[in-house]
Amino acid sequence: MARQGVQYDQVAACAETLLAQGEHPAIQKIRDMLGSGSFSTISEHLRQWKISQKTQATEFMRQNRDLPDPLLQMLRQVWQEACALADERCEDFQTQLEQSTHAAIAEAQAATKQAEDAFQQSQAALRDLEKAQAELKTQQQLLQAELSQTQAQRDQSRTAEAELKNQLHQQQTQIKQLQSRLDETQQAWEDKENRLMAQHQAALTRLEARYEQDQARWLKEVDQARMQRQQAEKRHLEQQQRLDMQKQQSDQQLEQAQKTLANEVQEKNQLQLALQALTSEKLQLSQQLKQLKQDWQSLSAAHAELKAVTGHHRYQPLILNS
Numbered sequence: 001m002a003r004q005g006v007q008y009d010q011v012a013a014c015a016e017t018l019l020a021q022g023e024h025p026a027i028q029k030i031r032d033m034l035g036s037g038s039f040s041t042i043s044e045h046l047r048q049w050k051i052s053q054k055t056q057a058t059e060f061m062r063q064n065r066d067l068p069d070p071l072l073q074m075l076r077q078v079w080q081e082a083c084a085l086a087d088e089r090c091e092d093f094q095t096q097l098e099q100s101t102h103a104a105i106a107e108a109q110a111a112t113k114q115a116e117d118a119f120q121q122s123q124a125a126l127r128d129l130e131k132a133q134a135e136l137k138t139q140q141q142l143l144q145a146e147l148s149q150t151q152a153q154r155d156q157s158r159t160a161e162a163e164l165k166n167q168l169h170q171q172q173t174q175i176k177q178l179q180s181r182l183d184e185t186q187q188a189w190e191d192k193e194n195r196l197m198a199q200h201q202a203a204l205t206r207l208e209a210r211y212e213q214d215q216a217r218w219l220k221e222v223d224q225a226r227m228q229r230q231q232a233e234k235r236h237l238e239q240q241q242r243l244d245m246q247k248q249q250s251d252q253q254l255e256q257a258q259k260t261l262a263n264e265v266q267e268k269n270q271l272q273l274a275l276q277a278l279t280s281e282k283l284q285l286s287q288q289l290k291q292l293k294q295d296w297q298s299l300s301a302a303h304a305e306l307k308a309v310t311g312h313h314r315y316q317p318l319i320l321n322s
């Protein structure tokens with residue numbers, strides 16, 4: 001048998017019970033009282049109930065037309081102001097949610113643009129690397145011809161090998177240090193992003209709770225409008241000023257946090273570019289070292305052949321240590 005959904009009468013009864021207890025009839029509170037039910041279904045029934053409450057207020061005015069006109073006019077004005085103020089608070093809360101959503105989308109778009117720029121830069125670096133490899137090949141051919149002509153150049157190559165090994169070791173050390181800094185920056189960036197999201201969610205939760213409390217108080221003050229109208233208007237004005245001040249402070253904190261986050265993202269990108277440059281340079285040095293080893297082996301073989309032809313044994317074949 002299909003499960004029966006929440007009915008309008010159930011939602012209306014819960015809403016009236018909450019009002020009688022001096023609480024605002026929020027969707028979550030009604031669902032807790034019912035024990036189950038869809039949020040969308042409860043929301044629709046609650047909206048219809050609020051409309052019926054406005055209709056009942058109009059019917060009350062019609063049935064009590066014999067009351068003095070000033071009193072009826074004052075009650076009608078108080079009711080209209082309370083309804084308008086509640087609607088305005090709903091619109092403000094929805095506007096804040098939309099602004100937060102738009103800001104998150106803008107940040108995601110900015111991150112995508114930065115990733116595309118980094119990809120284009122890597123493509124340009126790859127083309128530069130291919131060009132450098134071609135130039136390196138030409139230089140290696142010239143070096144091979146020079147090494148076959150003189151023993152002194154072979155000694156210089158041995159010195160160059162030691163320097164290249166030293167540079168390679170230094171580059172590896174720098175790469176490890178940069179990778180460590182990059183990991184630390186990434187973790188710090190993720191932690192700060194989580195804190196900002198938590199603060200933003202907490203601010204939204206506080207605003208929603210404050211709105212529900214204010215709406216419940218306004219509905220209750222309608223029954224006491226004749227004696228407390230001036231006091232209610234004064235309290236509302238003071239509360240509005242406090243809320244505006246809190247919203248302004250929250251906006252300033254969010255703006256400052258966004259600036260800080262943007263600076264950290266920029267520093268992260270710079271570290272990544274530096275790591276890519278060092279990795280490319282390491283590859284070039286490794287290729288140069290490999291070519292030099294091959295050249296030395298060829299030169300040692302040529303030297304052995306020359307010694308066999310001339311019969312001189314003063315020079316020993318060059319042994320290259322890897």
